[in-house]
Amino acid sequence: MKVYIGPYSHWFRPGTWYKDLILWWRGFGRGVDADKFDMDAYDALTEKIKDSWIYDKVLMAVENWVDNNTERKVRVKIHAYDVWSMDDTLSHIILPMLKLLREKKQGYPHVEDEDVPEHLRSTSAPALTEEQLATGWPDDNGAFRWQWVLDEMVWAFEQQDPDADDGFFANGYDKVGHTTWQERKTRGFTLFGKYFQALWD
Secondary structure (H helix, E strand, C coil): CEEEECCCHHHCCHHHHHHHHHHHHCCECCCECHHHCCHHHHHHHHHHHHCCHHHHHHHHHHHHHHHHHCCCCEEEECCHHHHCCHHHHHHHHHHHHHHHHHHHCCCCCCCCHHHCCHHHCHHHCCCCCHHHHHCCCCCCCHHHHHHHHHHHHHHHHHCCCCCCCHHHHECECCHHHHHHHHHHHHHHHHHHHHCHHHCCC
């Protein structure tokens, strides 16, 4: 297998980079303590630029041109041996991606109560007010449910190692332990399939 997947075409973001530049210019991260940084002045300056012709006519114009004139480069070549044990081949790619997503995630999708232990369900979180329910406010366990689901996915793909179940045969066959291990592994793969479209950052 040979794979090259380039960055998304919308990686070029001068429409937001100017904020980082202003932070640097005003000393944030260059010796100015965060608790002493004048955030109000920073917010006022960034809003002033966003309301100016510089933002629309220059920053966003360049950004939109790049978006409209570039495509993400994707090149994939599959060899016959890649499908001899396709589950193993894909695991080598999926596992590190899941681990990075778990580390870098900035949000979380809706996770069904039925997919997580009882203590993580919405019914175990503090009750929401009528106003919160009406506006789709998430319960306090939402992020924890997604963390648990990601952990189960990662664990399942870690078990794809050919020697992962050797311990169940070391001193005779541990049928109960092996069955429990396989059931959890299957659950992790099932969660991966169910929440596949939620694997975003």
